[in-house]
Amino acid sequence: MSNRPDYLNMKQGHAQDAVAEPVDFQQQSGVISHDGRKVLRNTYALLSMTLIFSGVMAAVSVAFNVPHFGLLTLVGYFALLFLVEKTKNSAMGLVSVFALTGFMGLTLGPIISFYSSLPGGSETIAMAMGTTGLIFMAMSGWVLSTGKDLSGWGKTLMVGILVAFVCSLGAFFFEIPALSLAVSAMFIMLMSGLIAYETSAILHGGETNYISATVTLYVAIYNLFLSLLQILGVMGSDD
Template sequence: MRLTTASSHSQESILATNKMLRNTYMLLSMTLLFSAAMAGMAMYLNMPHPGMIITLVGYFGLLFLTNKFSNSSLGLLFVFALTGFMGLTLGPILNMYLNAFSNGHELVMTALGGTGVIFLGLSGYALTTRKDFSFIAGFLMVGILVAFIAGLAAMLFSIPALSLAVSAMFVLLMSGMILFQTSAIIHGGETNYIMATVSLYVSIYNLFLSLLQLLAAFGGDE
């Protein structure tokens, strides 16, 4: 009886994990497509960048609402509002790179391809090995806080070298976040597919921008 009960619980756990993974990756795919469409619209309309203050207020405000309503249908509305807003802020940035560099299209596509390879590779590794990466949570939290503050300083005081260092830090930190979040889904540390989607989306978004900045700095033709 005990063996049967344990086996039943194990099967239920596997089914729950598979459902969580399926829902997360389905929603992630939809939000990435929606965000890309919003970025494309912003580029087509040549919309100006809203600025750092509006971007931060919009991002953290929508992130708060997404988290607050993550257990209801409103959570889906806010996750699309958040990723759509981030897509709108991405469009002007991409236009800037396309206009500033003669090989801008190659830089964007290379950054996009690199982001895809890193995400698929790390997610595949976490899913295949089923290794628990919860031990890097503290390091990631501290690292992201330090990188965020350094990024603001680089922007406010116009320090190119610091900005590049922050981009390199974000590539490593966002890669760690992908491993951590995927591991959390597998091992039951994250059971809300809306919040899992947001975490992975933000990691992909920041990874792409960081790679793009590094590629432009070292391989951009003005």
């Protein structure tokens, strides 16, 4: 039997009570659903583990003085990203996520070694890490506290990231320092927006797979850290 009130047969007083009863539209529409919060919890748990694992692999890379991966970084990243996409709905997806984040940690080692060798390099790395953490907490905290639906940001972020990626290739091949710094500034803004966008997508049901969500947030954090590291490194070298 349906629990819906019978407006045709109920008495007038009861009908008025039913109409006057307040409705929790947020709960009714499922704007921020229980499932969304569950996916968010799983995402944060997996993200924490992958960041720790990636940090360990970066430390191993530094300890063994692993050389810079160059374009192999992009090849390995896209290959492992494809693997994650294919396995994200199975237990193998967890293995794929750790393979991807572990590989990215290895590629981070030579970069950290380079900045560590510069005057004040350790402070620059620590500042980049701290700023990355603050930005992540600020953007995700903003969405979590306000419940903002940022689904409209998707196309803008996609186009912006594509443009920034193409510009980064140009800066790499043509060795243009000014363009490289501009790209880093673009990535800081874009990755900050991506963190907020993905958090919103999880809460509002736009992203229901915590493995995909983890990879998106990890990539945003990774690029945010590298971009901050480059800009802070240049600023430190001017002192």
